[in-house]
Amino acid sequence: MGILEVKNVNKRFGGLKALSEVNLSVEENSVHAIIGPNGAGKSTLLNCLVGKLIPDTGSVMFDGQSVLGRNAYEINQMGISRVFQTPEIFGDLTVMENMMIACFAKRDGAFTLQAIGNMMKEKEVVDKAEHMLESMNLADKREMHTASMSRGDKRRMEIAMCLAQEPRLLLLDEPTAGMARADTNNTIDLLKKIKDERDITIAIIEHDMHVVFSLAERITVLAQGTPLVEDTPENIKGHPKVREAYLGETQVAA
Amino acid sequence: MLGLDKKDTGLLLVVVVLALFAPFILNLFPTNSGMAFFNGGYPDLMQRFAIFGIFAIGFNILFGLTGYLSFGHAAFLGVGSYAAVWMFKLLNFNILPGLVLSVIAAGLLSVLIGYISLRRSGIYFSILTLAFAQMMYAIAYSDLLGRWLGTTITNGETGLQIYNDDPQILLGNGPNVPHLFGLEMRSKVDLALGPWNFTFPVGYYLCAILLILAFYLSIRIFRSPFGLMLRAIKSNQTRMMYTGLNAKPYTLAAFVISGMYAGLAGGLLAAMDPLAGAERMYWTESGAVVIMTILGGVGTLIGPILGAGTIKYMENIISKMNESLLDSWFAFLPDWLQHAVVWVATWFTGEGWHMTQGLLFMLVIIFLPGGLVEGGQKLTGLFGRKRAQTQTKTEPAE
Ligand SMILES: Nc1ncnc2c1ncn2[C@@H]1O[C@H](COP(=O)(O)OP(=O)(O)OP(=O)(O)O)[C@@H](O)[C@H]1O
Ligand SMILES: [Mg+2]
Numbered sequence: 246m247g248i249l250e251v252k253n254v255n256k257r258f259g260g261l262k263a264l265s266e267v268n269l270s271v272e273e274n275s276v277h278a279i280i281g282p283n284g285a286g287k288s289t290l291l292n293c294l295v296g297k298l299i300p301d302t303g304s305v306m307f308d309g310q311s312v313l314g315r316n317a318y319e320i321n322q323m324g325i326s327r328v329f330q331t332p333e334i335f336g337d338l339t340v341m342e343n344m345m346i347a348c349f350a351k352r353d354g355a356f357t358l359q360a361i362g363n364m365m366k367e368k369e370v371v372d373k374a375e376h377m378l379e380s381m382n383l384a385d386k387r388e389m390h391t392a393s394m395s396r397g398d399k400r401r402m403e404i405a406m407c408l409a410q411e412p413r414l415l416l417l418d419e420p421t422a423g424m425a426r427a428d429t430n431n432t433i434d435l436l437k438k439i440k441d442e443r444d445i446t447i448a449i450i451e452h453d454m455h456v457v458f459s460l461a462e463r464i465t466v467l468a469q470g471t472p473l474v475e476d477t478p479e480n481i482k483g484h485p486k487v488r489e490a491y492l493g494e495t496q497v498a499a
Numbered sequence: 500m501l502g503l504d505k506k507d508t509g510l511l512l513v514v515v516v517l518a519l520f521a522p523f524i525l526n527l528f529p530t531n532s533g534m535a536f537f538n539g540g541y542p543d544l545m546q547r548f549a550i551f552g553i554f555a556i557g558f559n560i561l562f563g564l565t566g567y568l569s570f571g572h573a574a575f576l577g578v579g580s581y582a583a584v585w586m587f588k589l590l591n592f593n594i595l596p597g598l599v600l601s602v603i604a605a606g607l608l609s610v611l612i613g614y615i616s617l618r619r620s621g622i623y624f625s626i627l628t629l630a631f632a633q634m635m636y637a638i639a640y641s642d643l644l645g646r647w648l649g650t651t652i653t654n655g656e657t658g659l660q661i662y663n664d665d666p667q668i669l670l671g672n673g674p675n676v677p678h679l680f681g682l683e684m685r686s687k688v689d690l691a692l693g694p695w696n697f698t699f700p701v702g703y704y705l706c707a708i709l710l711i712l713a714f715y716l717s718i719r720i721f722r723s724p725f726g727l728m729l730r731a732i733k734s735n736q737t738r739m740m741y742t743g744l745n746a747k748p749y750t751l752a753a754f755v756i757s758g759m760y761a762g763l764a765g766g767l768l769a770a771m772d773p774l775a776g777a778e779r780m781y782w783t784e785s786g787a788v789v790i791m792t793i794l795g796g797v798g799t800l801i802g803p804i805l806g807a808g809t810i811k812y813m814e815n816i817i818s819k820m821n822e823s824l825l826d827s828w829f830a831f832l833p834d835w836l837q838h839a840v841v842w843v844a845t846w847f848t849g850e851g852w853h854m855t856q857g858l859l860f861m862l863v864i865i866f867l868p869g870g871l872v873e874g875g876q877k878l879t880g881l882f883g884r885k886r887a888q889t890q891t892k893t894e895p896a897e
Contacts, residue, residue, distance in 0.1 A: 295741065316740075316745070317740040317741055318739075318740050318741075318742075318743050318744055318745045321740075321741055321742060321743035322743040326741070326742075327741050329737075329741075333735060333737050333738040333741065334735065334738055335730075335731055335734035335735050335738060335739075336734060336735065337730075337733075337734050338730060338731070338734055342727060342730070345727060346727060346728070346731050346739075346742060346744070347742055349724050349727070349728070350742045350743045350744050351743075353724070354743070355743055355744055355745040356744070356745045356748045356749065357724070357725075358725060358748075358752055359723055359724045359725050360719075360720050360723050360725040360726075360752070360756070361716075361719045361720070361723055362719075362723045362724060363502055363719075363722050363723065364722060364723060364724045364726070364727050365504075365722070367724065370724075403738075406738075406742065410742065410743065
């Protein structure tokens, strides 16, 4: 049994079958990549895991519990954090404030009415936020409004916030899209480091094969809403079906 | 000090000084001078400054922090007034029970209205709150609740007031006007300093102290973890949700807190003048607090107080300007020019003060979207830069 078990999930958008009979099992403490051409249904699958979409049929179990029918914030509090394809951060708040929100959410849960205290005097939270910012190389930008950060930094901010929540499962939707090569490599190193430091399961959607093959222990190839194959990176590289459906395409495009 | 950092303490002190010295600040002109017309230091107006300051501070906790624009906060103002007058009618003229009940009643009503309205956001939320407030207005105006119960609740068009045959079970020999443990709200101390006259009304000082407390509380809320969550709501609800935070109860709490502020303001209006009418719930009253908050500076601490002060000052002073007064002011001009100027000016004064308000509002929105506070910051920035320049110039000499 993996920490995440997706069984027979189907999702339709009107006439479009975005997901059909998707089965996916993600081992605890592994890095599992989901690849596939544009429109394959990768983000849709992620949406079904975090409560953004409800599958038409099928089940999604996280650590033995169903996530279906739960609110997004409840699923997050179960231990699943998600980084979006386009960064979702608190743009008009500062880097430090962004981080503090994530730290408060971890410490105090979905709702706590602390209306009089001074947030900067919550030492435990402030220390943790500072520490997180330092380890993510964001400390020197702590007073900056996140809306004015570069795209790569925004991503890093979002990843940092998700990590501050100490999730058991981290979902990354194209974390390096639009990043410069150097930033991409930094992100790879960062994710490797996190993986070494703590118990965490990572499911990553990625178009950049360099990233995929640097990180993934298992890869699922999704095409037209259906998993084509699931295997180790070595086997995926040589798989004829994959070459045909996906890798061939990107190589031609590149 | 008091759990505030240096900057916030400074801001609190500014408000304390403004509030306590308002009778001087607002009566800058000698009583017999031509400019005395612009003096605002009389009890009725000063009370309004403080009361609507409280109303706007509370409104800003909702609108400024969460971005949810309520167009129905007058409902809570009105309920606060009715609650306070009812306490006068049933108990006695001590304002304390009335103020307490006005806050509680507005709080309860805002739980109900907030719970339903917050099922939607954006424009739909605004419309829902507006609809609720107009319903409350209609109920109050025709006393539907009273008719249904077979008694008087709001006393309809006439408005709720105190009659000799009201129970007033605790009245005894106590004062026959609103008071706080014997201290009558209407009493005042006059001070003449040469040609200047200053008035220190008891009622105003009560409102001013509550304004200071309300302001202090709002600073604490702004700086609290709760305040941070409210700003998160305004910034990005998607990220909030996927960070494991439930925005609903946070927004509702902000809505109820701001409703309670409005209730206190309504209670104070009744405490200064023991009447309550349905017009206090009318949509223009809801709109006014929106305008005050935006004019002063949405989401800033002191903005709402400045906005409330500006609007109330204009409402009271500009609306008093009439044609004969304008004639006398422009008498120095040649006749034809005097007529022309007065003709234009009458559009913007007296009843036309709304024109001036609208014009000011438009100018602020276009040129100072951050409100008067942004204007202030730009000014100090301008002087600050000049000072910085002179400093850098003198540096080499040192
Ligand atoms: N909310 C929606 N309503 C209707 N159609 C949708 C919706 N979300 C996704 N789709 C469609 O479902 C299909 C799968 O989309 P999805 O975003 O999951 O693809 P993807 O694999 O993430 O692609 P990309 O690599 O471009 O991000 C697409 O054809 C898309 O247009
Ligand atoms: Mg996608």
